[in-house]
Amino acid sequence: MGKLQAVTGNQAVAEAMRQINPDVCAAYPITPSTDIMQRFSQFVADGKVDTELVTVESEHSAMSACIGAVAAGGRVMNATSSQGLALMWEMLHIAAGDRLPIVLALVNRALSAPLNIHGDHSDGMGARDCGWIQLYSENGQEAYDNTIQAVRIAEHEDVRLPAMVCQDGFIISHSIESMEYLDDKVVKDFVGQFKPTHPLLDIDNPVTYGPLVLPDYYMEFKVAQDRAIMNAKKVTLDVAKEFEKISGRSYGLFEDYKLDGAEIVLVVLNSAAGTAKDVIDEYRSKGIKAGLLKPRLFRPFPSAEVAETLKDAKAIAVLDRADSYGGFGPLYMEIAAAMMTNGSKPTLINKIYGLGGRDFFPENAAATLDELKEIAETGKVKNHKEYIGYRG
Amino acid sequence: MKLKNWKELALGSVIPEAGNADTYNTGSWRTFRPERVEENCINCLFCWVYCPDSSVIVKDEKMSGFDYEHCKGCGICEHQCPGKKGNKAIKMVEEGK
Numbered sequence: 001m002g003k004l005q006a007v008t009g010n011q012a013v014a015e016a017m018r019q020i021n022p023d024v025c026a027a028y029p030i031t032p033s034t035d036i037m038q039r040f041s042q043f044v045a046d047g048k049v050d051t052e053l054v055t056v057e058s059e060h061s062a063m064s065a066c067i068g069a070v071a072a073g074g075r076v077m078n079a080t081s082s083q084g085l086a087l088m089w090e091m092l093h094i095a096a097g098d099r100l101p102i103v104l105a106l107v108n109r110a111l112s113a114p115l116n117i118h119g120d121h122s123d124g125m126g127a128r129d130c131g132w133i134q135l136y137s138e139n140g141q142e143a144y145d146n147t148i149q150a151v152r153i154a155e156h157e158d159v160r161l162p163a164m165v166c167q168d169g170f171i172i173s174h175s176i177e178s179m180e181y182l183d184d185k186v187v188k189d190f191v192g193q194f195k196p197t198h199p200l201l202d203i204d205n206p207v208t209y210g211p212l213v214l215p216d217y218y219m220e221f222k223v224a225q226d227r228a229i230m231n232a233k234k235v236t237l238d239v240a241k242e243f244e245k246i247s248g249r250s251y252g253l254f255e256d257y258k259l260d261g262a263e264i265v266l267v268v269l270n271s272a273a274g275t276a277k278d279v280i281d282e283y284r285s286k287g288i289k290a291g292l293l294k295p296r297l298f299r300p301f302p303s304a305e306v307a308e309t310l311k312d313a314k315a316i317a318v319l320d321r322a323d324s325y326g327g328f329g330p331l332y333m334e335i336a337a338a339m340m341t342n343g344s345k346p347t348l349i350n351k352i353y354g355l356g357g358r359d360f361f362p363e364n365a366a367a368t369l370d371e372l373k374e375i376a377e378t379g380k381v382k383n384h385k386e387y388i389g390y391r392g
Numbered sequence: 393m394k395l396k397n398w399k400e401l402a403l404g405s406v407i408p409e410a411g412n413a414d415t416y417n418t419g420s421w422r423t424f425r426p427e428r429v430e431e432n433c434i435n436c437l438f439c440w441v442y443c444p445d446s447s448v449i450v451k452d453e454k455m456s457g458f459d460y461e462h463c464k465g466c467g468i469c470e471h472q473c474p475g476k477k478g479n480k481a482i483k484m485v486e487e488g489k
Contacts, residue, residue, distance in 0.1 A: 099404030198406045208407035220398035
């Protein structure tokens with residue numbers, strides 16, 4: 001067993017990075033992720049890691065430097081939030097398309113405007129289609145565990161894709177919770193040595209990265225990329241099994257909480273799942289068949305597995321901490337598409353909550369469960385999509 | 393040429409063979425071709441220095457012609473050519489004429 005600590009989510013991720021000891025990190029500060037690289041740069045200054053820390057003039061440059069460093073043959077990590085991730089956007093596609101396994105700590109924060117520094121998922125969901133693996137974390141422990149596992153998933157020979165590990169800004173990143181660190185040697189052995197595929201620093205075997213690929217070949221590379229990210233599902237499960245052996249903590253593609261025989265279900269990511277679980281317990285104790293599904297792996301999305309797990313539910317509310325304005329929330333769209341793959345058709349509703357760090361209270365979860373109960377009984381839906389927890 | 397399928401390609405569009413641009417004949421892109429006027433050539437080799445496609449052939453330190461398989465007809469060689477007494481040693485001539 002490792003050491004029990006009282007730490008913040010950011011502290012936990014910085015500690016994971018120290019234990020992973022990457023070859024290169026490129027950093028540019030942005031709230032609320034700043035703290036991760038600030039702590040990590042202290043590790044660099046104190047000689048506790050062998051990392052080359054590259055300070056850059058923007059997040060676009062940070063991701064560009066990461067891409068160059070991993071193509072050169074190094075293990076590379078980085079951290080960002082919100083506008084920082086948005087500024088990286090074009091480079092995110094390049095990291096994925098060039099099949100470069102960078103691990104990025106994403107501390108979820110609302111996108112401007114209006115300017116806001118608090119936690120919501122609009123940054124991560126905005127990067128949904130960039131080809132990165134996305135792991136979401138409920139608390140600091142999960143953020144720490146996911147960071148260590150992400151290295152193995154991203155670098156696996158069947159995958160070779162970048163991965164981002166998401167946690168809620170401030171709610172998790174700056175809140176102290178009790179959690180367990182693994183021993184340095186255990187983490188070192190678990191992540192192993194980075195094995196580059198076509199390192200630019202191998203000067204005896206020169207290669208070209210990033211050539212022009214015209215219509216005669218572009219599709220083939222995209223097929224390969226899609227197969228690779230779909231492989232990440234199995235790899236995530238395999239890595240989780242190994243991780244359980246060293247940590248005693250078990251992870252899947254998603255967490256199913258009291259879903260056995262559940263008729264009404266909440267689907268929710270990250271920290272709000274913790275709040276909602278308490279309410280599920282309360283409803284279960286009243287004899288109401290309520291359950292919760294918390295996706296962990298959002299990209300690739302485990303559609304078939306989610307659909308199989310939720311097939312007997314009568315009514316499902318998908319809670320999104322981001323919106324696709326004029327459409328449904330991104331998590332809702334994923335769940336709705338998943339439920340079409342096996343023909344089961346529970347009634348689905350979409351709630352947009354907690355934007356810009358607005359608190360998600362137990363009563364928000366309770367009101368949604370009450371609405372689901374009514375839908376399950378009457379089959380009638382008042383609103384397919386609505387915002388909750390606002391004035392007016 | 394048989395095109396490779398997705399399983400046969402290197403990871404992430406990396407090109408593992410160095411210098412394989414040689415196998416890509418860009419000469420067909422050309423609408424004007426450079427032609428040499430030998431009597432005006434002073435063998436300064438400015439054309440060789442400036443050619444972006446390494447399509448000026450030099451033998452025994454002397455300009456000896458063009459690689460039309462790769463020359464795209466950009467005309468930089470003609471522009472840079474000092475010639476002899478104001479008469480250029482390279483002239484761009486429209487293809488097909």
